[in-house]
Amino acid sequence: MSHVFYRDPRRAYPQAAYGRGVYLWDTAGKQYFDAASGALVANLGHGREDVARAIAEQTSKVALAHTSRFSSPVLERFAARVSRVVGEPGWHVYPVSGGSEATETAVKLARHIHLLRGQPGRYRVLSRRASYHGNTLGALAASGLAERKQAYAPLLSDAFVQVAPPSADCPGIGNNGSCACLDAFGEAIARLGAETIAAAIVELVGGSARSGFVAHAGYVAGLRRLCDAHGILLVFDEVMSGFGRTGRWMAFHHEGVRPDLIVTAKGLAAGYAPLGAVLVAEPLFAEVAEHPAFVHGFTYSGNAVSAAAGDAVLAAVEREGLVENAAREGARLRTGLEALAALYGWIRAVRGRGLMLGLLLEDRAGLAAAVTETAWEQGLILYLGHGEAEGGDSEHLLVAPPLVIAPVETDELLARLGNVLDRVAAAG
Numbered sequence: 001m002s003h004v005f006y007r008d009p010r011r012a013y014p015q016a017a018y019g020r021g022v023y024l025w026d027t028a029g030k031q032y033f034d035a036a037s038g039a040l041v042a043n044l045g046h047g048r049e050d051v052a053r054a055i056a057e058q059t060s061k062v063a064l065a066h067t068s069r070f071s072s073p074v075l076e077r078f079a080a081r082v083s084r085v086v087g088e089p090g091w092h093v094y095p096v097s098g099g100s101e102a103t104e105t106a107v108k109l110a111r112h113i114h115l116l117r118g119q120p121g122r123y124r125v126l127s128r129r130a131s132y133h134g135n136t137l138g139a140l141a142a143s144g145l146a147e148r149k150q151a152y153a154p155l156l157s158d159a160f161v162q163v164a165p166p167s168a169d170c171p172g173i174g175n176n177g178s179c180a181c182l183d184a185f186g187e188a189i190a191r192l193g194a195e196t197i198a199a200a201i202v203e204l205v206g207g208s209a210r211s212g213f214v215a216h217a218g219y220v221a222g223l224r225r226l227c228d229a230h231g232i233l234l235v236f237d238e239v240m241s242g243f244g245r246t247g248r249w250m251a252f253h254h255e256g257v258r259p260d261l262i263v264t265a266k267g268l269a270a271g272y273a274p275l276g277a278v279l280v281a282e283p284l285f286a287e288v289a290e291h292p293a294f295v296h297g298f299t300y301s302g303n304a305v306s307a308a309a310g311d312a313v314l315a316a317v318e319r320e321g322l323v324e325n326a327a328r329e330g331a332r333l334r335t336g337l338e339a340l341a342a343l344y345g346w347i348r349a350v351r352g353r354g355l356m357l358g359l360l361l362e363d364r365a366g367l368a369a370a371v372t373e374t375a376w377e378q379g380l381i382l383y384l385g386h387g388e389a390e391g392g393d394s395e396h397l398l399v400a401p402p403l404v405i406a407p408v409e410t411d412e413l414l415a416r417l418g419n420v421l422d423r424v425a426a427a428g
């Protein structure tokens with residue numbers, strides 16, 4: 001009998017034994033092609049000796065230098081590297097241990113900034129339906145994902161308000177500089193009162209709640225304008241999309257629009273250590289730095305081993321040109337997925353950026369689960385999406401292999417997926 005409290009106690013989980021690159025093996029010897037990078041985490045692939053060495057070296061020097069008293073050379077090096085790769089205007093890095101902690105931190109920091117500005121009435125957080133920002137109570141309250149929230153509804157603050165997400169059918173920005181999707185945001189601001197709103201948080205490429213969805217051109221810029229006009233801090237949740245996944249260092253680099261705060265995790269240390277961070281744009285940080293400390297912090301904020309992992313991972317992404325590889329192999333994968341989609345009427349769309357690609361399937365309950373479960377049986381790991389946008393669109397999944405994927409491996413992924421889709425089609 002196992003003493004582990006598994007996510008689903010009724011399910012039998014194979015035990016992962018080791019991994020190399022895009023592959024994993026369990027203790028029974030079964031091989032898996034990890035086309036989900038875990039949950040869009042393992043950007044460097046599995047079994048990296050260079051990262052293992054960096055972690056071991058740091059652990060033997062000092063693992064915990066508590067950030068209430070210390071910084072450390074590795075934390076400084078890591079933060080400087082993050083700021084450099086994320087680019088202009090420079091960023092300050094508030095380290096945490098994962099995406100949910102990062103969301104919580106961003107929400108509290110937004111509130112802190114408005115208090116410093118003498119605007120104590122600002123506390124509400126706007127987000128969107130069909131979104132996911134984490135499973136802790138604040139991050140869950142910010143998420144627009146009914147099935148994860150329902151049971152916990154009495155615990156979730158109504159300071160978090162979800163508005164309609166951008167529509168896939170929006171004809172785009174009209175002559176008035178807006179569209180129905182942006183109007184939904186504007187109406188929520190008017191209804192709640194701009195003077196009560198601290199921040200708006202959005203994903204730029206749909207993750208688990210809207211696999212690969214990208215809003216139409218002008219939407220993100222429109223959001224930036226709305227937030228600026230109303231003194232609302234704009235937060236991009238780049239937990240899944242950050243650090244190379246989309247074929248640029250950050251998803252916001254595709255948009256030409258800069259946020260005030262960025263929530264990151266996952267690819268930041270690629271699964272080699274629990275690590276997340278809130279990135280604060282330099283001009284905003286200058287405001288914060290003049291004032292008493294932000295009342296916040298976690299025991300593992302700035303843990304030196306996690307920082308060593310993050311630094312080694314980002315160094316490898318830079319050295320090996322993996323952002324470029326994500327763009328290149330992402331294009332190859334997308335072409336292959338589109339060819340597969342053309343064979344099956346029930347694949348409605350291929351969408352996303354770089355190696356963060358989503359398949360939107362026909363609205364037949366359980367279809368996406370049938371694909372991901374059949375794939376799992378065949379040793380191909382895909383990421384099942386949850387939740388729906390307006391009027392359906394609830395069956396979707398992500399295809400998001402590690403950024404180290406080689407062309408021959410992209411071809412193998414596509415061949416294995418083709419086989420899975422044949423099986424699902426044959427099963428009706």
Ligand code: PLP
Nearest residue numbers: 098099100132133134207239240
């Ligand atoms: N934000 C997004 C966009 C995510 O995809 C996730 C996790 O999947 C989170 C936040 C929460 O991150 P974590 O699971 O590390 O707490």
